[in-house]
Amino acid sequence: MIVTGDDPFRAVFASHPLPMWLYDRETSTILDVNDAALAHYGCSREEFLRKNAASLALPAVDRRHGTDASTNDGPEFELMSHPVDFDGRPAVFVSVRDVTALRRVEHALARAERDRRRMTVEFEEHVRERTVQLQAAVSELEAFSYSVSHDLRAPLRSIAGFSQALIEDAGDALSADAYDDISRIVAAAQRMDHLINDLLTLSMVSRSGITREPVDISDLANRILAELGDLSMTRAVGMRVQPGMVAQCDPRLVRVVLENLLTNAWKFTSRREQAWIEVGEISRDGGTAFFVRDNGVGFDPTFADKLFGPFQRLHDASEFPGTGIGLATVRRIVQRHGGRVWAESRLGQGACFYFTLQS
Amino acid sequence: MYQILLVEDNADDVELTLRAFRKSDLLNTVTVVRDGVEALDYLLATGEYAERDANALPDLVLLDIKLPRVDGLQVLERLRANPRTRLLPVVVLTSSAEPRDLLTCYSLGANSYVRKPIDFKQFSRALQQIGSYWLQTNQAPPIPGTA
Numbered sequence: 001m002i003v004t005g006d007d008p009f010r011a012v013f014a015s016h017p018l019p020m021w022l023y024d025r026e027t028s029t030i031l032d033v034n035d036a037a038l039a040h041y042g043c044s045r046e047e048f049l050r051k052n053a054a055s056l057a058l059p060a061v062d063r064r065h066g067t068d069a070s071t072n073d074g075p076e077f078e079l080m081s082h083p084v085d086f087d088g089r090p091a092v093f094v095s096v097r098d099v100t101a102l103r104r105v106e107h108a109l110a111r112a113e114r115d116r117r118r119m120t121v122e123f124e125e126h127v128r129e130r131t132v133q134l135q136a137a138v139s140e141l142e143a144f145s146y147s148v149s150h151d152l153r154a155p156l157r158s159i160a161g162f163s164q165a166l167i168e169d170a171g172d173a174l175s176a177d178a179y180d181d182i183s184r185i186v187a188a189a190q191r192m193d194h195l196i197n198d199l200l201t202l203s204m205v206s207r208s209g210i211t212r213e214p215v216d217i218s219d220l221a222n223r224i225l226a227e228l229g230d231l232s233m234t235r236a237v238g239m240r241v242q243p244g245m246v247a248q249c250d251p252r253l254v255r256v257v258l259e260n261l262l263t264n265a266w267k268f269t270s271r272r273e274q275a276w277i278e279v280g281e282i283s284r285d286g287g288t289a290f291f292v293r294d295n296g297v298g299f300d301p302t303f304a305d306k307l308f309g310p311f312q313r314l315h316d317a318s319e320f321p322g323t324g325i326g327l328a329t330v331r332r333i334v335q336r337h338g339g340r341v342w343a344e345s346r347l348g349q350g351a352c353f354y355f356t357l358q359s
Numbered sequence: 360m361y362q363i364l365l366v367e368d369n370a371d372d373v374e375l376t377l378r379a380f381r382k383s384d385l386l387n388t389v390t391v392v393r394d395g396v397e398a399l400d401y402l403l404a405t406g407e408y409a410e411r412d413a414n415a416l417p418d419l420v421l422l423d424i425k426l427p428r429v430d431g432l433q434v435l436e437r438l439r440a441n442p443r444t445r446l447l448p449v450v451v452l453t454s455s456a457e458p459r460d461l462l463t464c465y466s467l468g469a470n471s472y473v474r475k476p477i478d479f480k481q482f483s484r485a486l487q488q489i490g491s492y493w494l495q496t497n498q499a500p501p502i503p504g505t506a
């Protein structure tokens with residue numbers, strides 16, 4: 001039965017831009033079709049009405065541009081059907097939906113998801129590779145330090161040992177000059193031993209993990225100063241350590257920091273009759289900065305940024321011996337704690353080294 | 360007469376060690392072996408030392424860590440695994456004081472760990488102290504099978 005006449009819904013159906021039709025649920029006979037459907041299938045109303053509903057199911061999905069849904073850029077359609085009661089008889093209402101945009105979005109999403117997975121896999125692979133490389137570099141560095149620690153020292157022992165043996169064996173036969181020459185050889189071997197030790201400490205600092213615990217900074221400073229005092233009994237050094245200073249830090253590494261700063265202070269005040277070393281704390285960067293101040297020879301502030309580089313020395317080695325690695329080690333330890341280190345001085349007017357142990 | 364076994368591959372270090380012992384007032388004989396294999400053969404009376412009396416152990420072993428073929432750590436491990444040498448006093452005498460060497464040596468049962476000083480006077484003093492402590496002051500462990 002074709003609905004005709006003035007039914008306003010019929011007019012809506014007929015002129016609706018979506019292709020639509022109705023068929024009889026039992027006989028599959030087409031009951032009605034709108035103009036959009038005729039245009040979609042490219043046939044006349046009479047041709048359409050002669051079709052069987054079953055034969056319309058598939059062609060409604062347009063595959064004119066190929067059958068691979070993922071690469072098909074052409075329009076795509078989907079049949080939507082649901083049962084209706086059509087004037088008392090069981091029928092099926094069918095409409096054709098244009099899903100081109102939807103499919104494109106779906107395909108784009110699928111592509112993005114595939115890309116994301118591939119990139120995740122690549123990224124993880126990349127991280128794995130880098131980790132392996134990093135581990136190789138670290139173990140190479142460890143092997144290197146280990147080898148330095150063992151193999152570089154052995155020849156030094158021979159140099160120093162046999163030089164001293166020579167002094168013993170030759171005894172009085174050595175001239176004062178020859179004796180002096182040999183003493184220089186021994187001293188040089190010892191300097192190199194210190195250099196190796198300092199380099200190993202620097203490398204250890206870079207490799208080892210940080211374990212934070214409460215450390216009594218005042219106690220640590222007092223102990224190191226007492227040790228320095230024991231080493232040079234002849235010197236009178238005035239010192240003051242602010243009591244009650246505590247920090248959350250790695251005790252072993254922070255001991256290295258204080259040892260270096262206090263040994264420097266001790267060394268660079270050696271020409272002062274009234275040497276003075278002070279350890280204290282101030283508020284800085286929203287936290288605590290510890291400082292080691294002395295009234296020693298100080299340094300030219302122009303070179304302040306050079307102080308903390310390895311092998312940088314601002315004083316003549318014959319005047320103030322040292323390896324130039326101590327402050328580089330200090331900086332490394334402080335950095336590993338998330339802190340910073342800086343120094344203030346004027347040549348001839350003492351120096352003050354500050355460090356923080358938190359970011 | 361105390362018997363000392365020196366396990367050391369560096370000829371200079373051997374010479375310096377012997378020199379230091381000569382200057383000490385300890386009556387001693389130092390036997391030198393040059394690597395870990397030879398050290399184990401000597402102490403366990405195997406290989407080229409198969410003819411040796413396995414019960415005649417030295418009073419003290421001075422053991423270097425970095426050795427050709429079998430290193431000092433492996434020597435220590437093998438000695439501690441053997442009932443006859445399990446308690447033998449072993450002093451590790453080496454160039455480095457790397458934390459991991461210290462840990463391994465003590466874990467494996469070293470009696471002492473000494474870093475060889477660069478300065479010969481300090482080196483001599485260290486060896487004299489080792490000799491005097493381990494050979495004179497210290498009570499040696501019982502010989503296995505006699506206790």
